[in-house]
Amino acid sequence: MMEVILLERVEKLGQMGQVVKVRPGFARNFLLPQKKALRANKANMAIFEQRRSQLEAANLERRGEAEQVSAKMVGVKVVVIRQAGESGQLYGSVTARDIAMAITEAGFTVTRGQIVLDKAIKTLGLYPMRVVLHPEVSVQVTANVAQSAEEAEMQAKGVDPVKLAQEAAQRRDEDSDSEAAATDAPAEGEPAPKAAKAPKASKSPKAEAAPATDADETEPKREKKPRAAKTPKESKA
Numbered sequence: 609m610m611e612v613i614l615l616e617r618v619e620k621l622g623q624m625g626q627v628v629k630v631r632p633g634f635a636r637n638f639l640l641p642q643k644k645a646l647r648a649n650k651a652n653m654a655i656f657e658q659r660r661s662q663l664e665a666a667n668l669e670r671r672g673e674a675e676q677v678s679a680k681m682v683g684v685k686v687v688v689i690r691q692a693g694e695s696g697q698l699y700g701s702v703t704a705r706d707i708a709m710a711i712t713e714a715g716f717t718v719t720r721g722q723i724v725l726d727k728a729i730k731t732l733g734l735y736p737m738r739v740v741l742h743p744e745v746s747v748q749v750t751a752n753v754a755q756s757a758e759e760a761e762m763q764a765k766g767v768d769p770v771k772l773a774q775e776a777a778q779r780r781d782e783d784s785d786s787e788a789a790a791t792d793a794p795a796e797g798e799p800a801p802k803a804a805k806a807p808k809a810s811k812s813p814k815a816e817a818a819p820a821t822d823a824d825e826t827e828p829k830r831e832k833k834p835r836a837a838k839t840p841k842e843s844k845a
Contacts, residue, residue: 610635611648613656616667617743618644624663625656674742677716681739685750686710687760692732696770698753701728707737707751729753732770734763 609629614622618639622628627648630639639645646652656663688710692698704723711718724738724746735751754760759769 612639612645613648613652614639614645615656615663616644619740619743624667625660671742671744674745677741678745678747681716681741681747681749684711684714684716684747685752685764686714687752687754687757689756689760690732690753692755692770694770694773696732698730698732701730702751702753703728707749710751711739711749732759732763 610632611627611629612635614624614626614628617623621630635645635647640647646656686707688702688706690698690700690702704720704725707723707725708718708720711723718739718741722740724740729735729751732753732755735753736748737751738746739749740746752760752763754763754769762769762772
């Protein structure tokens, strides 16, 4: 860790004049180049004490200017136009640099370092975020990420254009299905087509008379016995 003397208030780190411990990379890449701190040693501590009143006066002036700008920026909404898919997923992302450019175009000069954005924006919608105008002054603005100015206006009014488009597509699909069903249905007064009858099962042919067997052919036919002749009746005396 490395000790530095803060020359101004640094959020989540400390106030002006405090000696704090930070990582060497954070100090070399941000605090020292931005003149927000000095290396903590006796010589720099003496320099700070000599310049303290001057630093405090400059800080108060910058703070007053930031407060004036903040009052003008209250409620500011900027529009960022991006292309997206049907689900609202962006083809790309919106970064702090994009937000800073949109705010600058709206008439307020800010840098991407002043935009507090935890992660890049990747979907359409409204995104409130903080803009740090001074270490002690910040203001909230809203980024309206939309596919067009018309959709941005809808989102500003609380209407979700993505959901609206999805509902419209669903209604079109339902209408198409209804039209298809109406086309297939019989016209009014026209009898519904009869269902095709199943083919009847073919009747099995009658069994043919069984041919005579050899036993029938060899069996001799029975001869009829001659009837006995009737005796003549006796004549009455």
